[in-house]
Amino acid sequence: MTAMRARTARAWLWGVAGIIVLAILWEGYKWLGPADGVVIGGARVLPRTSDLAMPHVWDMAGRLFENVTRAETSGPLWLAVASAALVTLGIAAVGWLVGVVVGIGLSLVMLRWRIAEWGLLPWIVLSQTVPLIAFAPVVKSWGSRVVIGSFEWQDWMSVALIASYLAFFPIAIGALRGLQSPDTIHLELMHTYGIGWWKTLGRLRFPASVPYLLPALRLGAANAVIGAVVAEVSTGLQGGIGRILIQYAGQASGDPAKAWGPIFGAIVLGLVAAGSVALLGVILKNYRRVEVGT
Known part of the structure; x- marks a missing residue:
């Protein structure tokens, strides 16, 4: 338990140190970098150092505790960002759950029938090349035509579906690799004892897949958030952090620090x-006794 706490503390310290280093690099470039940015071959590879393009770190942090607008009824920026982030988090969570079901389901199909792996895996990989910016409005258009009895498709469901679209890929690949990870000798031993495919799956394959599945689930969760934010931007869904990203970015010329609030929130x-x-x-x-790659 002590060793685990020490590892957790080190992880937090490294995380805080990384944030501090990033802030130092930001301010260092802003102080030493050229006003027009770094231009190589006619292309700007590093941004301008003006306050409009690169506000000071303390200005961005301080702006979070100021009101969103000058109106007296307006709340602090951090509260608006947190509220929008909770909306997006809920939608992303739904998308992640759908991605888990679809991803693990596909991995089981590919595990059970090798021909399914040959046929499905290339299409699963190819599916991630579709640009979300173009795909999201199409999903919203299709969803608006879905009416089953009293059920009507809601706009947030389109966002959740797109989030699941990004989430299922790493989960399917990670689960498949994990389920295929047991040694042949162990699989042959289960077969010798007359243990069927489903019991082998529950007693051997699933426990062995945990070191592979957990990173895939984390990556799927991060992808679900990315998909939800991008889909909110593309579909124009109100209330989420993707919407205020666009809204505040349009106000950046007069209030550049404000535009960074939803970025930090995301x-x-x-x-x-x-x-x-x-x-x-x-x-x-x-079930985490074996590390991936060992």
């Missing part, structure tokens, strides 16, 4: 999503 949102999935590692700690 970063924290991704960390929360991936960290929440990491709690599964505590529940499944007895």
Whole structure:
């Protein structure tokens, strides 16, 4: 337990140190970099150092505690960002759950029938090349035509579907690799004892897949957040952090620090999503004896 706490403390310290280093690099470039940015071959590879393009770190942090607008009824920026982030987190969580079901389902199909792996795996990989910016409006258009009895498709469902579209890929690949990871000698032993495919799956393959599945689930959670934010931007869904990203970016010329509020919120949102999935590692700690790659 002490060693685990020490590893957790080191991880937090390294995370805080990384943030501090990033802030120092930001301010260092802003102080030393050229006003027009770094231009190589006619292309700007590093941004301008003006306050409009690169506000000071303390200005961006301080702006979070100021009101969103000058109206007296307006609340602090951090509260608006947190509220929008919670909306997006809920939608991303639904997308992640759908991605888990689809991803693990596909991995089981590919595990059970080798011909299914040959046929499905290339299409699963190819599916991730579709640009979300173009795909999201199409999903919203299709969804608006779905009416089953009293059920009507909601706009947030289109966002959740796109989030699941990004989430299922790493989960399917990670689960498949994990389920195929047991040694042949162990599989042959189960076969010798007359243990069927489903019992072998539950007693051997699933426990062996945990070291592969947990990172895939974390990556799927982060992808679900990315998909939800991009889909909110593309579909125009109100209330989420993707919408205020666009809204505040349009106000950046007059209030550049404000535009960074939802960006920080989206970063924290991704960390929360991936960290929440990491709690599964505590529940499944007895199955994490073998590290991936060993």
